[in-house]
Amino acid sequence: MSVETKQVSGKMWGGRFAETTAASVEAFSASIQYDARLYRHDVMGSKAHARMLARQGLITTEESEAIIQGLSEIEAEIDRGEFVFKPELEDIHMNIEKALTDRIGAAGAKLHTARSRNDQVNLDFRLYLRDEADTLDVLLGETQKAFARRARKYLGAVMPGYTHLQRAQPVLVSHHLLAYVEMFQRDRDRLAGCRQRINIMPLGAAAMAGTGLPIDRQSVAEELGFASITANSMDTTGDRDFALELLFCLNLIQLHLSRLAEELVLWSTKEFDFIRIGDRYCTGSSIMPQKKNPDIPELIRGKTGRVTGALIALLMTVKGLPLTYNRDLQEDKEQVFDALDTVKASLSITAELLDNTEFNVERLRAATIGGFMTATDLADYLVRRNMPFRQAHGVVGRIVAHCQQRDCELTNLTLAELREFSELIGADIFEVLSVDGSVNSRVSAGGTSRIRVEEALNTVEHSLGIST
Numbered sequence: 001m002s003v004e005t006k007q008v009s010g011k012m013w014g015g016r017f018a019e020t021t022a023a024s025v026e027a028f029s030a031s032i033q034y035d036a037r038l039y040r041h042d043v044m045g046s047k048a049h050a051r052m053l054a055r056q057g058l059i060t061t062e063e064s065e066a067i068i069q070g071l072s073e074i075e076a077e078i079d080r081g082e083f084v085f086k087p088e089l090e091d092i093h094m095n096i097e098k099a100l101t102d103r104i105g106a107a108g109a110k111l112h113t114a115r116s117r118n119d120q121v122n123l124d125f126r127l128y129l130r131d132e133a134d135t136l137d138v139l140l141g142e143t144q145k146a147f148a149r150r151a152r153k154y155l156g157a158v159m160p161g162y163t164h165l166q167r168a169q170p171v172l173v174s175h176h177l178l179a180y181v182e183m184f185q186r187d188r189d190r191l192a193g194c195r196q197r198i199n200i201m202p203l204g205a206a207a208m209a210g211t212g213l214p215i216d217r218q219s220v221a222e223e224l225g226f227a228s229i230t231a232n233s234m235d236t237t238g239d240r241d242f243a244l245e246l247l248f249c250l251n252l253i254q255l256h257l258s259r260l261a262e263e264l265v266l267w268s269t270k271e272f273d274f275i276r277i278g279d280r281y282c283t284g285s286s287i288m289p290q291k292k293n294p295d296i297p298e299l300i301r302g303k304t305g306r307v308t309g310a311l312i313a314l315l316m317t318v319k320g321l322p323l324t325y326n327r328d329l330q331e332d333k334e335q336v337f338d339a340l341d342t343v344k345a346s347l348s349i350t351a352e353l354l355d356n357t358e359f360n361v362e363r364l365r366a367a368t369i370g371g372f373m374t375a376t377d378l379a380d381y382l383v384r385r386n387m388p389f390r391q392a393h394g395v396v397g398r399i400v401a402h403c404q405q406r407d408c409e410l411t412n413l414t415l416a417e418l419r420e421f422s423e424l425i426g427a428d429i430f431e432v433l434s435v436d437g438s439v440n441s442r443v444s445a446g447g448t449s450r451i452r453v454e455e456a457l458n459t460v461e462h463s464l465g466i467s468t
């Protein structure tokens, strides 16, 4: 039995058309160049749909089996790179459905029963993004592990902590590194929340009003591993919140990577000289033979622009769209795909980059000397001797001004000189003013003392499954 899909227009939807589509329109509206990457998820969704149609008696078991067999063959053909995608068939959904019908005949033409591309594309995108969310979670975990490895390696090393990019207080290098583990943990948690909202089954919304045919949406959701089904067919077909939310998650990940990149660029300058990035992860200059440039962190920082652009682009695409599906929504995929590719590549290379970055421990320690970085410790010392903090702040401020006049550090003053500012100061002050004394005094939960940082590192290693 042959199926009549050829219309005057040559289109699957061409019944009411008396003219062929303009070539310019085909070129302008085709999405197959980029939505082909949804093919596995399109096949997966169609198979579940076909099984449901058979269970509901809307097609026969034989038809469902023929559809599933045909879809498997098409998927394998695409896997092998042998499938010929046709731009005139617009998108991945039509390309696969047409190939199926060409292959199995009438049964293929029944696949689209009780379904529209409007709910189909929403399903495919959710299935695809659910997998991508899982991949991102793995990549984030790998990046966290790379930070934990550096934190373990340099445990005990000190460095200046900065506010306003001015030296503020000495900290452990590992404390700084573990700050990023926290950021990426929030990214993972955020992604898990986003995944829950991706993981809701849209099929059955049909074009936008639902269907009169006796479908069973719940069973499709179960087969595809969705937690629930969407509640309103109109909301469903016009909804891209899940894609926007994922883009926002991607933006924060890339933002965190970009902040790290900025630090790596700064730290690798002669001015800082805090780190050495391995030669394999740097590039040279075509004119200046002496140059070794941190291009990888620069590119990560630079790519943040396009990831942000993707979020803004899709926000603007959806803004002002009347319910329900509008073709504008086809613009969602390229933005999300590009942001995904960019963030995944940036995450992978960041983990490698960290493994190939060494810290200049002597230089970092030297940078903690000077700049009055233990001034807060002196104020806290006075507070422990019952001086109100504001008053202590004033006393230490005067000592700092005094040192600046004399061009010396706090530790260069004698006990007698210090006591001129406050009688509360005793001989034990010099331990307090030392870099290690300062760091190790910060025992508050989440603080930079060795004891707290080691605990934090142990916790992180444990939760990341790192055995030490």
Ligand code: ARG
Pocket: 031, 035, 090, 091, 117, 118, 121, 325, 327, 329, 330, 331
């Ligand atoms: N390629 C389309 C998209 O990505 C699929 C849905 C098309 N629906 C339609 N009514 N034209 O949005």
